[in-house]
Amino acid sequence: MSNLKIHHIGYLVKKLDQAKQTFEALGYRIEQDTVYDDIRKVNICFLVKDGYRIELVSPVSPDSVVAGLLKKYKNAPYHICYETGNYEEDLSRLTASGFLAIDTPTPAPAMNGRRVMFLTSAVAGMIELIVD
């Protein structure tokens, strides 16, 4: 049984400040203003609307982990992040369902240092798991 609960939708943007303004025009409010993630070399801003949380992610350097994804996807959602009530159990179920870990649990500066990891599935794309 799944213990997963949606935490946010990760959304790539090229121009963070302009994207923030545009999302505000759509009715989102800034939940947490820009934080620099020095591990992934991205700026991150959390927005909320109607109970949904969106994470704007913008690379600040060509060697950022998401620089290649931004080129491929342009401005677009690219992962759903889940909280897990039972990390070991969820990870083994996801792995059995075809998800492959693409990194190991690493602190996320924009999420108070909570550790996160990313996985991909050939049929469901990329997800993020909060490991705690």
Ligand code: NI
């Ligand atoms: Ni995320």
